[in-house]
Amino acid sequence: MTTPRTASQPPAPHLPPALSPGAAALRQSVPIATVWAVTRLGMLVLLLIDRLGDSGVSGEVHRLYRGWYGQLAHGAFPLGDATWQYPPGAAVVFLSPAALPWLTYFQAFVALVLLADATVTLVLTRAGRQGAWLWVCGLPLLLNLPLARYDVPVTAIAVVSLLAMASRPHLSGALAGIGAMIKVWPLLTVIGSPPGRRTLTVWGSAAASAGILLGVLLMGFSHPLDFLRQQSERGVQIESLGGTALLLARAWGWSGDTVFQYGAYEFTGPYVSGVVRLSLALSLGALCWLVLWRVGARRWNPAVPYDAAFTAVLLFTVTSRVISPQYLIWLLGLAAVCLTSRHTALRPVCLLMVPAAALSALVFPLLYDEVVSGSVLGCVLMVLRNGLLLAAALLACRRLWTATS
Template sequence: MTPHRITPLSTAHHLSPRGTPSRREVDPGHAVALAVVWTVTRLGMLALLLVDRIGDTGVAGEVHALYRGWYDQLRLGAFPLDDVTWQYPPGAAFVFLSPAALPWLTYFQAFVVLILLADAVITVALARAGAHGAWLWVCALPLLLNLPLARYDVPVTAVAVLALLATRTRPHLAGALAGIGALLKVWPLFTVLGAPRGHTTRVIWFSAAASAAVLLTALTVGFHHTLDFVRQQSARGVQIESLGGMVLQFARKAGWRGEVRFQYGAFELTGPYVSSVARLSLTLTVLAFCWLALWRIRARRWSPATPFDAAFAAVLLFTVTSRVISPQYLIWLLGLAAVCLTSRHTTQRPVALLMVPTAALSALAFPVLYDEVVGGSTLGCLLMGLRNGLLLLAAVVSCRRLWRATV
């Protein structure tokens, strides 16, 4: 049986007289319930962050030390030079400098307030697009415990979510946000992958390229060492949370003579065959990009959810082939999964729901049982095996469902 082709009749009840999707009305009861749950869960996350006693390592330390150090450096008009921990595109400077907008607070306090504000923006945008997506975001993000409040990934996810939701009605804005997001953390550029063919694609892709070029030019003029992050990123090895790192951790238990070291701001594996595993990961990433390009060329059927589904599948592929797979990657995936659930036409519903147990397992791996993961104990290996197994399953199912629905 071939997938159902979207027809004008099947989408007519979503369209305004001008032919663009109309915004859904937010039920007042749902809005109040969503606001209550958001407030309660975020207070719980904030309490965990302030106590910061979960597991073997403090989550808030990255904001207090690393982000604050970058803030001091960036205020001088230069990106961190010869700092192996600086591995982010230059647009990330705006996030790390943003606490300056709240000078009456400490850097840590202002950073957390801005993260909560970005979280609220995502929640409101999703609620206006579809209740199911908003509920997934509000209820699943706390499964990552206090981690989302101490990383800069929530604002990046906010940019990507807004870009996707603007795809059909405001393509210029969607493209501009995608270009800005690409300079924040690269992966938001995938939001342009599933743009509807024809004029909309040209508008979105041109807007993305233009906004990225303008922002990069401004950063190059305003800061020194703007592209220094490329050298630091290329030097990264195989992190213990990645699929390759998980395999090597199991190999350690079988007698492989490797070890875990803290380098480049993360726990990575060193020893024989590690470089081969890193090259294999990069090769798989290239193959994933090739598959996405093939999908784009072969795709013929577009539904209102295709841009959402394509972005979600692309980021899943990027995640599972990465040499890193830090726990904050789940913030991205939860945001994209929530966007998919705003549309009744999505093919990704079961994949989106898979992100819930995956997020819970990620929180167990970091920060709850991170000492087990670093030590390569049986419990740590099994935990990473379950988490990464779910991510791999999600990527395969996501790509299969996207292909069958569109090609």
């Protein structure tokens, strides 16, 4: 027998039906998708206009990539080309526009970059929306540059590799190996793999996939290892940490100069070779620190593989003889992966990538002539950008060590 409702009892509120998990996730992803579409349209317009700064950003696709495509399509890697400094797996990316034969090379390349960008956004949204927001809002700070470089597809491989490590270690390692054959640095994503059987699985899969891809390229193309000679002869790029030191030294009377070689502006003159050796020594020191961290790490949470990969790439970025603006694409992608986990120890470091990306856009393409000429403004920009990256790398090392030791 039910008790009748009295006049003093309010009517039961009308509750909307609960959303299913899939519908709720779709509803929450709509703002991310909207911002992605708007910002990427703006980046595309900037690329088509291509009037930012002193030099056209799209020229690298029109001239270099398109020229390499012609050689690679005939089964040969560029031989004796000073601008070809990439591992042989990069051929896969430069040949990929052939999959869209109804478009020009430039149109197909940009379309594939946008597809890779959308893939990163999708997997980050599913893993954790904070990371997706960092990627979606951080990448446009680099203006049109990401659409005219092949670093977004490489970053997509690294992001998927990291996010797959917990549940699909074979896939994670295979993607890391493929990424390493395309641009080396994705191999660093395996540095933080959980100890035990999973590490053996990830590292073994990485070695196997890299070896298989290299074998295919060795059989199908001539001169696949010529890039090693070009890479070894590189000097100090003006945008690197060592380049910043030489930029300041020139302002104080150093007699060195800048020349365009190996596809970038580099310093020539006294002490440049010493700076090169110092950069290589610092990179070796970074590797030794990572090995020491790996051996001494005792506490492992779900974010450690992400934090370790981000820290490793940061270290090798700041110690490199070259810090091109597209390196920030890698760092934004890895920072976004870190933010997908509430366990990350590198949240402050991840957020530092936002001003670093904005400063990089000022360095290139907006005010690149100031940097090349070594003006006061150019020196200030380089000190701020590279000082920020150096501070981020040191902070990442300290927080990673504290969180795991």
